[in-house]
Amino acid sequence: IARRKAAHMLKYPDAEVISLGIGDTTEPIPEVITSALAKRSYALSTQEGYSGYGAEQGEKPLRAAIASTFYKDLGIEEGDIFVSDGAKCDISRLQIVFGSNVTMAVQDPSYPAYVDSSVIMGQTGEFQKDAEKYGKIEYMRCTAENGFFPDLSTVARTDIIFFCSPNNPTGAAATREQLTRLVQFAKDNGSIIVYDSAYALYISDDNPRSIFEIPGAKEVAIETSSFSKYAGFTGVRLGWTVIPKELLFSDGFPVAKDFNRIVCTCFNGASNISQAGGLACLSPEGFKAVHEVIGFYKENTDIIVETFNSLGFKVYGGKNAPYVWVQFPGRSSWDVFSEILEKTHVVTTPGSGFGPGGEGFIRVSAFGHRGNVLEACKRFKHLYK
Amino acid sequence: MYVDQVHPKCSTTPLKATVPFTMDFFLSSRWPVPRHCTEVSRNVNMESLQSGYLFPEISMRESEHIRKHPDARLIRLGIGDTTQPIPDIITSAMAEHAFALSTVKGYKGYGAEQGNMALRTAIADKFYKDMGIEGDEIFISDGAQSDISRLQMLLGSNVTVAVQDPSFPAYIDTSVIVGQAGKFLKETGKYRNIVYMNCRPENNFFPDLSTTSRTDIIFFCSPNNPTGHAATWQQLKKLVEFAKANGSIIVYDSAYAAYITDPSPRSIYEIPGAREVAIEISSFSKFAGFTGVRLGWTVVPEELRYSNGYPVIKDFNRIVCTCFNGASNIVQAGGLACLSPDGFQALRTVIDYYKENAKIIVDAFQSLGLKVNGGKNAPYVWVQFPGSSSWDVFAEILEKTHILTIPGSGFGPGGNEHIRVSAFGHREYISEACRRLKNFL
Numbered sequence: 082i083a084r085r086k087a088a089h090m091l092k093y094p095d096a097e098v099i100s101l102g103i104g105d106t107t108e109p110i111p112e113v114i115t116s117a118l119a120k121r122s123y124a125l126s127t128q129e130g131y132s133g134y135g136a137e138q139g140e141k142p143l144r145a146a147i148a149s150t151f152y153k154d155l156g157i158e159e160g161d162i163f164v165s166d167g168a169k170c171d172i173s174r175l176q177i178v179f180g181s182n183v184t185m186a187v188q189d190p191s192y193p194a195y196v197d198s199s200v201i202m203g204q205t206g207e208f209q210k211d212a213e214k215y216g217k218i219e220y221m222r223c224t225a226e227n228g229f230f231p232d233l234s235t236v237a238r239t240d241i242i243f244f245c246s247p248n249n250p251t252g253a254a255a256t257r258e259q260l261t262r263l264v265q266f267a268k269d270n271g272s273i274i275v276y277d278s279a280y281a282l283y284i285s286d287d288n289p290r291s292i293f294e295i296p297g298a299k300e301v302a303i304e305t306s307s308f309s310k311y312a313g314f315t316g317v318r319l320g321w322t323v324i325p326k327e328l329l330f331s332d333g334f335p336v337a338k339d340f341n342r343i344v345c346t347c348f349n350g351a352s353n354i355s356q357a358g359g360l361a362c363l364s365p366e367g368f369k370a371v372h373e374v375i376g377f378y379k380e381n382t383d384i385i386v387e388t389f390n391s392l393g394f395k396v397y398g399g400k401n402a403p404y405v406w407v408q409f410p411g412r413s414s415w416d417v418f419s420e421i422l423e424k425t426h427v428v429t430t431p432g433s434g435f436g437p438g439g440e441g442f443i444r445v446s447a448f449g450h451r452g453n454v455l456e457a458c459k460r461f462k463h464l465y466k
Numbered sequence: 467m468y469v470d471q472v473h474p475k476c477s478t479t480p481l482k483a484t485v486p487f488t489m490d491f492f493l494s495s496r497w498p499v500p501r502h503c504t505e506v507s508r509n510v511n512m513e514s515l516q517s518g519y520l521f522p523e524i525s526m527r528e529s530e531h532i533r534k535h536p537d538a539r540l541i542r543l544g545i546g547d548t549t550q551p552i553p554d555i556i557t558s559a560m561a562e563h564a565f566a567l568s569t570v571k572g573y574k575g576y577g578a579e580q581g582n583m584a585l586r587t588a589i590a591d592k593f594y595k596d597m598g599i600e601g602d603e604i605f606i607s608d609g610a611q612s613d614i615s616r617l618q619m620l621l622g623s624n625v626t627v628a629v630q631d632p633s634f635p636a637y638i639d640t641s642v643i644v645g646q647a648g649k650f651l652k653e654t655g656k657y658r659n660i661v662y663m664n665c666r667p668e669n670n671f672f673p674d675l676s677t678t679s680r681t682d683i684i685f686f687c688s689p690n691n692p693t694g695h696a697a698t699w700q701q702l703k704k705l706v707e708f709a710k711a712n713g714s715i716i717v718y719d720s721a722y723a724a725y726i727t728d729p730s731p732r733s734i735y736e737i738p739g740a741r742e743v744a745i746e747i748s749s750f751s752k753f754a755g756f757t758g759v760r761l762g763w764t765v766v767p768e769e770l771r772y773s774n775g776y777p778v779i780k781d782f783n784r785i786v787c788t789c790f791n792g793a794s795n796i797v798q799a800g801g802l803a804c805l806s807p808d809g810f811q812a813l814r815t816v817i818d819y820y821k822e823n824a825k826i827i828v829d830a831f832q833s834l835g836l837k838v839n840g841g842k843n844a845p846y847v848w849v850q851f852p853g854s855s856s857w858d859v860f861a862e863i864l865e866k867t868h869i870l871t872i873p874g875s876g877f878g879p880g881g882n883e884h885i886r887v888s889a890f891g892h893r894e895y896i897s898e899a900c901r902r903l904k905n906f907l
Contacts, residue, residue, distance in 0.1 A: 103576070105576045106575045107573070107575060108573070109567060109568045109570055109573040110568055110573070111568065114568075115564045115565055115567050116564075116565075118561075118564035118567070118796060119560075119561035119562075119564040119565050120561075122557045122560035122561040122564060122796070122800075123557055123558070123561050125552045125557050125755075125758075126551045126554045126556075126557040127551055128551060130551075131549070131550070131551040131755070132758050133547035133548045133549060133755070133757040133890075134545065134547045134757045134758055135758045137522075166608055166760075166791070166793075167791045169788075169789065170612075170789065170791065172789075173619070173788070173789035173790075177615070177619070177643060177644075178509060178512065179506070179509060180509030180510070180511055180512070180645070181623070181645070182507070182509075182510075183506060183507075194788060197788045198788055198789060201619060201785065201788060201789070202619075203622070203623070240504075240505070240506040240507075241506070267504075268502065270505070271503070271504045272504060272505070273504050273506050297502075300502040301502070313567075313573070313575070315575040315791075316567075316574045316576055316577050316792070316794070316795035317567070317794050317795060317796060318608075318791065318792065318793070318794040318795075327501065327502070328504070329501070329502070329503040329504060330503065330504060330507060330508035331503055331504060331505050331507050331508070332503070332507075332508055333503055334508050339508065339509065339512045342512065342515065342518065342519065343643070345521075345522050346519045346611070346636060346639045346640060346643065347611065347612065347614075347640060347643070348611060348615075349611045349612065349757075349760065350758070351608075351760070352608070352758070352759055352760040352794045352796070352797050353758035353759060353760075354560060354564070354759060354794070354797065355794050355796070355797075358564075448575075450570075
């Protein structure tokens with residue numbers, strides 16, 4: 082995508098290119114949070130405030146704040162939380178824990194890091210060009226027809242199931258009923274769900290924010306999340322993974338123990354400065370400010386949804402996530418991507434970049450300055466009127 | 467009815483024999499509470515790890531000791547954790563960057579996974595000037611420990627590795643985790659497929675390469691953790707030639723280069739030909755007190771090729787883009803300030819402080835008639851206790867003087883009969899520790 086964008090900018094040096102492609106946050110971080118980041122930085126210059134190596138699992142106050150903010154009454158404690166430098170890194174560290182002999186399932190379409198990290202670990206088998214799939218990965222089709230939740234009766238058993246909700250790229254948030262079925266499926270099959278909840282705070286209705294809202298999930302699921310899309314920490318780098326004590330390998334060994342070993346050996350903790358910022362995000366004032374920024378992006382999403390709706394498109398997502406999943410039936414998503422780029426100078430993301438199940442769709446990201454979002458929508462209306 | 471038919475999922479102990487299922491048996495205290503185990507097999511490589519990672523183990527011993535002796539004034543010369551504040555000029559740069567993130571103009575989202583180009587270039591200019599290493603061959607990370615495992619992911623399970631013995635445990639542990647190491651042999655305390663290059667006082671802490679088997683990868687740390695030995699130019703030339711002759715890749719850990727006092731090489735790339743055989747990793751941890759801040763880098767020269775000619779840098783770039791999302795932008799701003807003339811000067815003062823600590827520790831042990839290595843080019847002092855088990859000496863020192871050190875065999879069997887004493891600490895604690903040791907030993 083970056084290549085295509087660069088080429089486009091060379092071709093049209095005067096065009097004002099608007100990026101609604103990569104889901105990169107654009108709005109400034111609230112001051113209550115950056116002040117905490119700055120304060121921690123300054124403190125490192127003092128005797129009392131200097132700290133060296135931190136606990137690899139993260140600073141206790143932050144772990145406790147994450148537990149109480151996101152997992153209150155769900156039986157998840159501070160000790161179950163591992164603070165990281167972001168979900169992408171956590172996914173790879175989880176893959177290292179699992180090793181190369183596990184089988185995995187992903188949603189189709191889905192965030193590429195699950196598949197890519199799986200390939201690197203040697204889990205996936207050969208890539209089959211015709212199907213555009215890896216031989217050993219189980220692809221769980223998520224389509225408009227099935228409400229973006231796979232028909233589990235047709236899904237083969239795998240050791241690991243990656244499930245992202247609210248979903249990137251479709252924006253679909255799984256319902257309580259759907260997640261209950263997923264947990265039961267994992268229980269029956271002895272599988273481990275890796276549940277990516279990075280967009281949970283974007284949920285507008287009462288769909289579950291955490292897999293652990295589902296009874297029995299603690300025995301079958303790991304949850305990862307991130308401060309990236311909540312606090313604009315895409316460059317600051319902070320996230321977390323929850324591994325319940327009840328999650329066990331087939332021989333009874335706790336998964337959390339192996340993950341802890343990986344965290345201690347292959348990682349050395351998230352930056353203490355970033356962690357101070359994270360703690361501020363979860364203070365009453367900080368969390369309120371975080372919700373305001375999220376609210377801003379949600380308004381962007383509404384504008385984009387309304388635009389494509391008004392043009393007669395079938396539009397999905399956008400309600401519970403900062404992504405709008407627009408259908409272009411019968412068309413190649415790369416062709417649509419190119420057309421939109423060429424004719425409106427707006428960068429989007431072609432659906433097939435997320436897997437064969439993404440074909441026929443375009444993902445429009447709602448991260449951007451209001452002015453750019455409005456301008457982009459104006460251009461879409463002009464192109465597709 | 468047999469138990470394994472009723473309870474297909476495991477219990478705490480795998481059932482070796484089927485047992486008739488009755489309600490009484492179920493309710494009896496011998497029957498473990500039924501709980502759900504997944505059917506996912508534990509990664510056999512994780513099972514191969516012999517125990518916890520060394521440094522958390524030391525932390526556990528520390529906690530135990532504090533519980534036993536709550537009033538003891540514990541002095542920590544174990545884990546190499548920096549203690550001195552970071553110079554203002556550097557923390558100000560980080561604070562400023564943080565504040566800027568609250569402004570429309572200053573806000574930054576995702577950065578390049580390889581790192582901020584200004585920082586990459588600054589590192590090239592500062593540390594690799596005239597060695598032909600450019601900014602785009604440098605990958606910024608959140609520290610050497612993360613880099614080592616990303617390199618291992620890159621190298622995969624089918625390569626053979628050699629490590630120094632003793633050495634920093636992460637090379638061996640990550641090797642086990644990735645599946646390179648083979649079975650652990652209790653008799654020798656070594657993993658079957660790893661080649662251990664013995665580094666002892668007798669061989670001037672440089673392995674006899676004429677007796678070293680060929681491996682794909684050679685991990686080499688200089689100045690060395692734990693021995694403190696900085697390899698000479700001659701030694702590194704032999705190493706580079708050895709790697710060239712064997713078609714091997716050296717992973718050179720230069721995290722302590724800033725501590726070198728004499729003309730020993732600071733980078734492997736000072737040696738001609740090294741660009742075709744070596745990757746270099748380094749870190750701001752010990753150089754700038756960034757142990758908690760998290761920043762490091764890896765150099766992968768363009769000239770480094772796999773056997774089929776494919777550039778290693780391309781694959782490493784792919785790993786970095788897939789398994790990582792860049793070091794924190796605030797921290798990278800700090801790194802840049804570290805490399806400014808004023809920042810670098812300020813850091814020299816802190817490094818000199820630790821070096822002075824090392825000298826005090828060396829003098830103290832030498833005055834007791836003990837044989838001491840290191841301390842001159844590294845912040846670690848490597849003390850010999852011939853004939854003694856290093857864990858025993860560690861325990862005795864801890865018990866009798868309330869000083870934490872690290873037993874040499876925590877770094878490999880070649881570390882036995884040695885104790886590593888770290889020179890990181892406030893001057894008064896270093897002096898106090900030396901007083902206690904002089905009284906006790």
